Amino acid sequence: MERISIALALASASLRSEFQYRANAVSSVIGGVIYQLTGFLVVWIIVDRFNTIGGWSLAEITFLYGMRLTAHGIFYLCFSQMFDIDRVLISGEYDRFLVRPISPLLQLFTRQLRVNCFGDLIGGAALLAFAARGVGIDWSLAAWTFVLLAVVGGALVEGAIQIALGSLSFRFLSSIAVRQTVNEVFNQYGNYPQRIFPEVLRYLLTFTLPVAFVAYFPASALLDRTGELVVPAWIAWIAPALGVALFGVALGIWRKASRGYQSSGT
Amino acid sequence: MTLSRNWPAWVAIARTSIRHHYIYRFNALLAILFTGLQIYLLTVVWKAAYGDRTEVDGIAIGQLLVYLTLAQLQLRFLQMELDGDIEGRIRLGQIGFDLSRPVGYPSQLLAAAVGDMIGQLPMLAVAFPIALIAGELSGPPSVAAGFGYAAALLLAWILAALLNMLIGLVSFWTLEMSGFRMIYNLVGNFATGALVPLWFMPDALRIVIQVLPFQAIAFVPVSIYVGAPATGALWSALLLQAMWIGVLIFAIRWIWGQAFKHMVIQGG
Numbered sequence: 001m002e003r004i005s006i007a008l009a010l011a012s013a014s015l016r017s018e019f020q021y022r023a024n025a026v027s028s029v030i031g032g033v034i035y036q037l038t039g040f041l042v043v044w045i046i047v048d049r050f051n052t053i054g055g056w057s058l059a060e061i062t063f064l065y066g067m068r069l070t071a072h073g074i075f076y077l078c079f080s081q082m083f084d085i086d087r088v089l090i091s092g093e094y095d096r097f098l099v100r101p102i103s104p105l106l107q108l109f110t111r112q113l114r115v116n117c118f119g120d121l122i123g124g125a126a127l128l129a130f131a132a133r134g135v136g137i138d139w140s141l142a143a144w145t146f147v148l149l150a151v152v153g154g155a156l157v158e159g160a161i162q163i164a165l166g167s168l169s170f171r172f173l174s175s176i177a178v179r180q181t182v183n184e185v186f187n188q189y190g191n192y193p194q195r196i197f198p199e200v201l202r203y204l205l206t207f208t209l210p211v212a213f214v215a216y217f218p219a220s221a222l223l224d225r226t227g228e229l230v231v232p233a234w235i236a237w238i239a240p241a242l243g244v245a246l247f248g249v250a251l252g253i254w255r256k257a258s259r260g261y262q263s264s265g266t
Numbered sequence: 267m268t269l270s271r272n273w274p275a276w277v278a279i280a281r282t283s284i285r286h287h288y289i290y291r292f293n294a295l296l297a298i299l300f301t302g303l304q305i306y307l308l309t310v311v312w313k314a315a316y317g318d319r320t321e322v323d324g325i326a327i328g329q330l331l332v333y334l335t336l337a338q339l340q341l342r343f344l345q346m347e348l349d350g351d352i353e354g355r356i357r358l359g360q361i362g363f364d365l366s367r368p369v370g371y372p373s374q375l376l377a378a379a380v381g382d383m384i385g386q387l388p389m390l391a392v393a394f395p396i397a398l399i400a401g402e403l404s405g406p407p408s409v410a411a412g413f414g415y416a417a418a419l420l421l422a423w424i425l426a427a428l429l430n431m432l433i434g435l436v437s438f439w440t441l442e443m444s445g446f447r448m449i450y451n452l453v454g455n456f457a458t459g460a461l462v463p464l465w466f467m468p469d470a471l472r473i474v475i476q477v478l479p480f481q482a483i484a485f486v487p488v489s490i491y492v493g494a495p496a497t498g499a500l501w502s503a504l505l506l507q508a509m510w511i512g513v514l515i516f517a518i519r520w521i522w523g524q525a526f527k528h529m530v531i532q533g534g
Contacts, residue, residue: 038456045468046311192307196310
């Protein structure tokens with residue numbers, strides 16, 4: 001409990017520090033929204049002109065896009081500092097984390113906040129709200145709960161991959177290239193119904209890099225489209241739980257790797 | 267112009283820029299990899315949209331795939347960082363040294379852009395095969411299309427450099443630029459037509475994008491290359507690009523005059 005309140009205090013301090021430069025913070029949020037809108041605009045124009053992509057209607061694709069974006073927003077809100085781990089290790093900032101009484105990983109996550117995550121969250125929520133009525137889902141409490149669990153699970157999937165890959169930095173000092181590439185794959189390939197991809201790629205995006213678990217599987221489950229998946233329907237339904245499991249594994253990897261930390265001496 | 271007299275200065279500035287690129291070659295390779303991922307995704311998505319059709323609105327699927335591949339590849343190499351450089355040098359006060367040189371500041375920037383382009387050229391050896399694997403490339407359908415593209419590409423490069431410089435000059439008024447620049451880059455990136463060619467845009471959107479200069483960076487040259495009928499006459503397309511270059515040169519001159527009066531050299 002105490003740990004959570006410390007984490008929240010640290011996080012709110014970084015939020016306040018970002019908003020010291022108000023104009024820049026606000027334009028970063030707006031920039032975040034526009035960034036997602038231009039990505040979505042491509043999908044919207046194509047479906048507007050061609051009616052479907054891979055048999056999915058505009059409302060269905062919007063729903064998928066909204067789920068992925070919200071999950072990514074939560075991921076970026078909580079774990080964006082993973083992208084700075086190389087700098088933290090090389091500059092010796094990690095030494096400071098070690099002498100404080102809370103977990104270094106928690107200190108890393110709360111050290112700074114990237115405000116453009118609010119752009120993802122606003123954009124994702126707007127798309128979900130916009131698509132919700134058109135997708136023909138019976139919006140019971142259970143359905144909404146599943147959406148909530150799915151976006152949190154999706155955030156944990158992305159977080160788990162980034163933490164596991166970030167652990168490489170303890171050994172190699174720099175892993176940013178791998179992490180950025182993987183993030184790019186999630187960002188680009190996670191928003192589309194994977195049915196349009198060749199089969200090999202679909203398996204790769206399921207079992208090698210779990211992109212499909214972030215939004216495509218849970219969205220297919222809700223939209224009653226599990227027949228087109230490369231896995232049985234029940235796997236799509238338990239996607240959120242897989243996020244939790246992967247996250248647990250990633251924390252284990254991080255803990256093991258961080259034992260090999262050697263200060264850079266700067 | 268002072269161009270002819272100052273060419274040694276020009277060459278020196280361009281050279282520094284080439285070296286700068288060499289230092290950051292790893293980032294450049296990563297950017298090319300991202301472009302490859304984007305090309306592959308775009309071609310798969312558009313193929314799915316076409317479905318069984320081989321032609322929509324007079325655009326064959328083959329033409330479209332070459333368009334998407336070449337447009338992305340080309341944009342990768344038209345990406346410039348003059349705006350960030352200007353901001354950085356103002357922030358650190360180094361702009362004072364730039365201005366004390368006997369070459370005008372806008373021409374120094376142009377020289378840097380030339381160097382940057384030359385520095386990027388070896389990367390084509392990597393980018394070209396990646397684009398070929400990720401997407402689809404073939405020769406232009408006619409000799410005229412080939413030469414037309416070469417001319418349009420040169421004009422597109424000049425246009426991209428001028429636009430980039432114009433945005434950079436805003437740093438003389440405010441240094442809190444990162445959010446604004448992000449918005450500008452995104453709108454600009456979409457408005458080039460590299461993600462969705464103008465043929466398939468809804469009318470209202472197309473009209474807006476046609477009055478902006480960005481489409482002259484990707485859509486105009488690349489649609490000439492694939493020999494798309496909707497481009498209309500080759501000459502009018504080139505003329506449009508030239509017109510935008512004229513407008514931007516005029517705008518940069520004027521804004522630079524204002525910026526010079528506004529300048530604050532930050533102490534080191």
